[in-house]
Amino acid sequence: MIDELRQERPLVVCITNDVVKPFTANGLLALGASPIMSGESDEAADILKHAGALLLNIGTCTKEKLPLYEEMARCANNYNIPVVLDPVGYGASAFRKNFTDKLLGNYDIALVKGNAGEIHALSGQKTLSKGVDNVTEGNTVEIAKTAYDVLKVPVLVTGETDAYADGNLTKTMHNGHEYLEVITGSGCVLGAVTASFLALENQPESIEYAVSLYNIAAEKAAQYAEGPGTFSVKLIDEIYNFKTDDYKTKKVKVHE
Numbered sequence: 001m002i003d004e005l006r007q008e009r010p011l012v013v014c015i016t017n018d019v020v021k022p023f024t025a026n027g028l029l030a031l032g033a034s035p036i037m038s039g040e041s042d043e044a045a046d047i048l049k050h051a052g053a054l055l056l057n058i059g060t061c062t063k064e065k066l067p068l069y070e071e072m073a074r075c076a077n078n079y080n081i082p083v084v085l086d087p088v089g090y091g092a093s094a095f096r097k098n099f100t101d102k103l104l105g106n107y108d109i110a111l112v113k114g115n116a117g118e119i120h121a122l123s124g125q126k127t128l129s130k131g132v133d134n135v136t137e138g139n140t141v142e143i144a145k146t147a148y149d150v151l152k153v154p155v156l157v158t159g160e161t162d163a164y165a166d167g168n169l170t171k172t173m174h175n176g177h178e179y180l181e182v183i184t185g186s187g188c189v190l191g192a193v194t195a196s197f198l199a200l201e202n203q204p205e206s207i208e209y210a211v212s213l214y215n216i217a218a219e220k221a222a223q224y225a226e227g228p229g230t231f232s233v234k235l236i237d238e239i240y241n242f243k244t245d246d247y248k249t250k251k252v253k254v255h256e
């Protein structure tokens, strides 16, 4: 699928937060996708017409930006393009909760992707999270399954173990490195990488391909890194250098 992605070079519209825009664009370029960021709702129909997927990441949202997110979601739904929603910091403020709930309530979302704390809060549970960092809220499989039951939208929960649930299928993915916890935007870039694979085909395998590629690249990058700073640069290199053969270290478990 990585060869197909590089050949097709899907356009991925990223409506994302101010902290991670360059990192996200560089991650997608290294992958072989074509990122475009936008801040203008009047161009939503034009840019989404040629896009393969839309990422909506609420990390630095403001109430003025709600019409932008809504118009992007509306156009993506019109064109039948998969939408990935990353509810960054969902449990941290009522504003983030209301913003996310509005998007989830009014548009078709192909995948909700967030860390354990965010997704735990999203399914209506009391959360320990105060910010955007992951907090341990228990088993990511249970968090993903509960969130699917509540939302009826496919869910990806990230952490040391990543878990996916969609009602028919539950699986866990076990690659990765702890350096990912100490660089900002590691979850946000994964959301964009996942959207890129969903642009090829909107199916659960695309999510597995995305999560595994990203986390295997992270494992390789960590071997050459001296700390989080060099790791984030090496991560871009290892996404760029990723070959189909690298999937042989993929650790995925399908749950009954």
Ligand SMILES: Nc1ncnc2c1ncn2[C@@H]1O[C@H](COP(=O)(O)OP(=O)(O)O)[C@@H](O)[C@H]1O
Residues within 6 Å of the ligand: 114, 115, 116, 132, 133, 134, 158, 159, 160, 161, 162, 175, 176, 177, 178, 180, 181, 185, 186, 187, 188, 190, 211, 214, 215
């Ligand atoms: N302790 C860890 N060990 C290995 N991989 C991790 C660990 N923590 C997070 N990851 C990976 O880092 C990426 C971002 O996950 P996470 O830190 O949960 O998201 P966020 O940055 O949104 O809080 C995912 O690919 C996840 O698999």
Ligand SMILES: Cc1ncsc1CCOP(=O)(O)O
Residues within 6 Å of the ligand: 017, 019, 020, 059, 060, 088, 132, 133, 183, 184, 185, 186, 187, 188, 189
């Ligand atoms: C620090 C911060 N503040 C608002 S968005 C953001 C980036 C969060 O990135 P990630 O969810 O990938 O850790």
Ligand SMILES: [Mg+2]
Residues within 6 Å of the ligand: 086, 088, 114, 115, 132, 187, 188
């Ligand atoms: Mg995140």
